[in-house]
Amino acid sequence: MKRSGSISQENYLKAIFKLQHEHGIASNQAIAEKLAATPAAVTGMLHKLTELDWIDYTAYQGAKLTAKGRQIATSTIRKHRLWEVFLVEKLQFKWDAVHQWAEELEHIGDANFTNRLDAFLGCPSTDPHGDPIPDSNGDWKGNERVFSADALTRKQKFTVRGVSNSASDFLRHLDALKIQLGKHFEVMDFFPFDGSWEWKDDQGIPIRVSREVAGQLLVEAIPTNRGNENQES
Amino acid sequence: MKRSGSISQENYLKAIFKLQHEHGIASNQAIAEKLAATPAAVTGMLHKLTELDWIDYTAYQGAKLTAKGRQIATSTIRKHRLWEVFLVEKLQFKWDAVHQWAEELEHIGDANFTNRLDAFLGCPSTDPHGDPIPDSNGDWKGNERVFSADALTRKQKFTVRGVSNSASDFLRHLDALKIQLGKHFEVMDFFPFDGSWEWKDDQGIPIRVSREVAGQLLVEAIPTNRGNENQES
DNA sequence: ATAAATATTTAAGCTCACCTAAACAACTGC
DNA sequence: GCAGTTGTTTAGGTGAGCTTAAATATTTAT
Numbered sequence: 001m002k003r004s005g006s007i008s009q010e011n012y013l014k015a016i017f018k019l020q021h022e023h024g025i026a027s028n029q030a031i032a033e034k035l036a037a038t039p040a041a042v043t044g045m046l047h048k049l050t051e052l053d054w055i056d057y058t059a060y061q062g063a064k065l066t067a068k069g070r071q072i073a074t075s076t077i078r079k080h081r082l083w084e085v086f087l088v089e090k091l092q093f094k095w096d097a098v099h100q101w102a103e104e105l106e107h108i109g110d111a112n113f114t115n116r117l118d119a120f121l122g123c124p125s126t127d128p129h130g131d132p133i134p135d136s137n138g139d140w141k142g143n144e145r146v147f148s149a150d151a152l153t154r155k156q157k158f159t160v161r162g163v164s165n166s167a168s169d170f171l172r173h174l175d176a177l178k179i180q181l182g183k184h185f186e187v188m189d190f191f192p193f194d195g196s197w198e199w200k201d202d203q204g205i206p207i208r209v210s211r212e213v214a215g216q217l218l219v220e221a222i223p224t225n226r227g228n229e230n231q232e233s
Numbered sequence: 234m235k236r237s238g239s240i241s242q243e244n245y246l247k248a249i250f251k252l253q254h255e256h257g258i259a260s261n262q263a264i265a266e267k268l269a270a271t272p273a274a275v276t277g278m279l280h281k282l283t284e285l286d287w288i289d290y291t292a293y294q295g296a297k298l299t300a301k302g303r304q305i306a307t308s309t310i311r312k313h314r315l316w317e318v319f320l321v322e323k324l325q326f327k328w329d330a331v332h333q334w335a336e337e338l339e340h341i342g343d344a345n346f347t348n349r350l351d352a353f354l355g356c357p358s359t360d361p362h363g364d365p366i367p368d369s370n371g372d373w374k375g376n377e378r379v380f381s382a383d384a385l386t387r388k389q390k391f392t393v394r395g396v397s398n399s400a401s402d403f404l405r406h407l408d409a410l411k412i413q414l415g416k417h418f419e420v421m422d423f424f425p426f427d428g429s430w431e432w433k434d435d436q437g438i439p440i441r442v443s444r445e446v447a448g449q450l451l452v453e454a455i456p457t458n459r460g461n462e463n464q465e466s
Numbered sequence: 467a468t469a470a471a472t473a474t475t476t477a478a479g480c481t482c483a484c485c486t487a488a489a490c491a492a493c494t495g496c
Numbered sequence: 497g498c499a500g501t502t503g504t505t506t507a508g509g510t511g512a513g514c515t516t517a518a519a520t521a522t523t524t525a526t
Contacts, residue, residue: 008513028474041514043475048512060474060521091349104341109334116324241483261504274484276505281482293491293504 017073074138080106081127096171130162250306307371313339314360329404363395395451
């Protein structure tokens with residue numbers, strides 16, 4: 001079995017998928033930006049994808065995935081995230097270095113290949129950045145209790161669950177702050193002056209977190225224990 | 234770090250490398266055949282590769298790799314064979330099913346990536362078909378004692394070391410005959426009438442091997458023991 | 467409501483890697 | 497040594513995916 005679409009087509013579907021989740025519809029311009037192409041190039045490709053019945057597209061309006069298009073998009077995202085797990089866990093890459101390679105690897109392999117990779121990796125539910133990995137049907141259950149760290153409240157204990165920005169310099173900054181996925185913190189203080197926070201980790205070591213960092217960190221609150229200790233899924 | 238050449242260029246260099254080993258020089262026609270392209274397409278690409286100083290090329294004569302070209306070719310072959318090991322050992326693919334995927338994977342990753350993959354796989358010296366995996370300098374030590382099974386002699390004990398044809402149907406045929414790399418056999422008889430053989434395996438089970446099969450199997454003789462038991466590398 | 471700003475599409479053209487068909491070189495047999 | 501076969505190259509053309517620049521739609525602001 002071969003690739004569903006060309007590499008370029010798969011990248012368009014992926015971009016449209018993400019934009020559709022953010023804005024309900026993918027505008028020509030937004031797609032162009034995400035793919036570093038010109039709007040003119042996007043128009044041409046959208047026509048092709050419409051022909052293939054992978055998107056519904058109305059000129060001047062924007063694009064939405066069809067069922068088939070969504071299937072290809074989620075399968076590409078699944079492959080991307082599985083390869084990221086592979087690169088970090090098996091090849092020991094740092095989490096800020098895997099995106100470029102996963103962008104290439106995501107276009108390789110059919111469903112059987114991907115399922116074997118999934119099994120080999122132990123069917124992980126999230127990638128190294130905390131993003132959920134779709135199952136082979138393209139479904140995924142995002143963790144509903146995850147929210148942006150800038151919405152935390154004083155005294156709240158929480159677990160770091162993901163990042164909403166996977167840029168290398170942001171990830172390296174988190175490494176410098178010793179912030180890792182799964183690590184527990186408690187909110188000590190918030191400073192409205194600059195929007196920064198003081199948190200302390202499970203060792204009681206305090207860290208200072210800027211508004212910018214908190215805005216891109218995804219966390220899950222740890223309920224204040226009332227006899228129920230089973231909070232981890 | 235990015236790919237050295239385009240995917241197509243890397244495929245040309247790989248083809249030229251192999252043809253150069255077989256015939257000393259790679260003719261336009263032989264390259265065209267290996268890549269399933271027309272001779273006209275080959276001429277065009279050879280000009281481009283000459284520009285890049287990856288081959289030395291004289292019109293109507295043929296192509297030879299430069300040092301730089303050989304480096305890219307061997308690194309591509311190294312990646313191909315390492316991925317084949319990954320696919321068979323980690324993803325449990327059968328050895329006749331890995332070539333198509335390795336053809337795509339071989340174009341991904343830089344030297345660092347490849348070395349990490351190599352380390353993860355335990356620095357294997359051969360791929361699942363018995364072909365040697367070049368080291369990161371592009372050097373490899375082929376096993377000098379390996380030869381084609383059709384040159385075996387009666388009573389000879391030997392080890393299966395590789396195949397000189399990786400076509401799916403040939404590999405599946407070997408599976409049916411229960412011939413695997415590393416397995417030991419002994420020559421029982423040879424039948425000049427049709428060039429076929431009778432061998433018996435280490436369990437004493439006899440198998441019948443056709444001329445066609447023997448001609449594509451690579452084996453290593455096991456010296457008749459005279460106090461020296463250490464024949465495995 | 468209309469002018470200005472912004473977004474999108476069309477038009478023309480580029481590069482890469484390929485194709486077919488025709489022209490041209492280089493070996494072969496006699 | 498010359499004709500015919502074989503191998504190679506040139507010439508012209510295709511399709512995918514991109515570009516810039518110009519034309520056209522749509523939205524926003526007054």
